[in-house]
Amino acid sequence: MNIVLRLAWRNLWRHARRTWLTIGAMVFSNTLLVFMISLQFGMYGLMIDNTLQVFSGHMQIQAPGYKDDQKMRQVVPKVRPLAAHLRQELGTDLVSARGWAFGLASSEERSYGIGIYGVEPEFEARVSNIPGLIAQGRYLEKEDASEIVIGETLARNLRIGVGDELTLLGSGVDGSFAAAVVNVVGIFNSGVREIDRNIAEMPLGTFQEVFYMNGAGHQVVILAPDLDQAQALQQRVEAMLPADDGLVVHGWDALQPGLRQAIQADMSSAFFMYGILVILVAFSVLNTQLMSVLERTHEFGIVMALGLRPGRLGRLVMLETAMMGFIGLLLGALCGALFTTWFTVNGFSYPGMEEMVANFNLPGRVYPRATLLTMFAGPLVVFVFTLAAATYPALRLHRLHPVEAMRTN
């Protein structure tokens, strides 16, 4: 081994207890960072997946401007053939066409304004959880049946149940009056109050007939196999769209800006806390290395007298710090990985968590998401701050005067 490396390594262990204490602080913070970041990303993944799988999907094809100002006439032409084409080209069934209209839903006793979705019964279950959340009755079966499924809250508000008739009133795509009487065949409970109160689903064929859609719809919903693949899939879909229709593809973050903002807000507060942790570790390193440099002032004076430039001495101090930081990084990442892996199998929960996470449609146990990023991002930041903390003691050596340094005991 190179003598400078040997010197740096042995210098580290002159005060083994102090070195281990500093490394211990790094290992503790790295373990905590690996676990917390993995848990955080696991929670975000669940939040996103659970929210998107309920209804909006990872992406949607829409007419330009439809997302911000939903108007009936902003349509996706030939929506079902387009969805079929995408299913074939992408080699996936996770694609479904939809239409949407605002209408008045009336039972014998009450009326409520709701969003009426026309869906493809065969494929809707692939992109949305709602077909699987039927609490009473069944989900839609035929493309042209006069049937509807509604949320539990809406059913309660309208005071109707499975088998009852529901009258729908609205306006067609051309502005004409649209009306239909449909049978309630199922009642779903998504757990999201907004959805259960405001949404109803009917077969897309029937929807197109009732609202004079002429084969058009308003969305093609696409679900990626997982969140990591969504971006690449979106690019493929964009490339496959007919150029003359002027359609656009919106990603999940555009479809669910509230979700993105909630994640960003949570990340900001979490990273602020991580920042404090990293700075505390950096100060611990600064203290150790400053002590180490002060203790060796006499020795540094000697090697300067022998012909070492202060810069080389500074690099020696940085090398010692890098060695210490690297041990902290490896041990911290290892401990963090072991700790996190246990929780990825068994899940993580604490009292009161269930109530808190229910707002985000999450289950009571969260499973950390361990990736290379979550394993090493935190420890690498600690490593960089560790090096940064050692720059002051290293730079201090430039002020050292050999004769004065050698007089120091």
Added chain:
Amino acid sequence: MSAVRCIDLCKTYRQGDVDIKALDHLTVEIEKGEFVCLMSPSGGGKTTLLNAIGGLDIPDSGEVWIAGERIDQMSKGELADLRLANIGFVFQAYNLIPVLTAQENVEFVMQVQGVSSAERRNKSFAILEEVGLKGLEGRRPAEMSGGQQQRVAVARAIVSRPELVLADEPTANLDSKTSTELMELFTELNEHHNTTFVIATHDQRVQAYAKRLVRMLDGRIVDDVEQHAA
């Protein structure tokens, strides 16, 4: 060309409220291959002169020339390079790096000089044998006697065959036998390699080996005589 040339050097230290003139308009010239002893009572200025010659301390005024190069105006880095390439230091307190073995201490300076690993190894073994430390290469300073440590320090100072060796009280912590061995080693290097030695000492035994004795008092040279070495 002189190995060392000091012209009108002045250096004043402040100790409390008192100014102490360590060098007082001192001028001296040392030729290549000379073996010079700087003698003075404590506080006479010999260590200050040695530090000025080695570029460890900058005089308040005057000029210092080493091998034809003026050094008193050089930067810290340039002085470090000069010391690394041309000057070997031997200190009173040995000043070895405690975490390195004898051989590593000797190799350390060569590594900084950029000498290859194999050459470093060969040279360090050879020089440690030359100073009588064969078999002790793997010992750390704490595992060696004072005399052995000083020999390692000497080996470190001369391994790169510097043109100039500056030694500050090199025998102060040594017994008479080890002192004699050390001075014989210096004499041999001086005679065989034409290395210039400037040694600051109180030790009468060391003076006996010098070819030139420079006596100092209060920062000035009061006597400068040539003598036949023992």
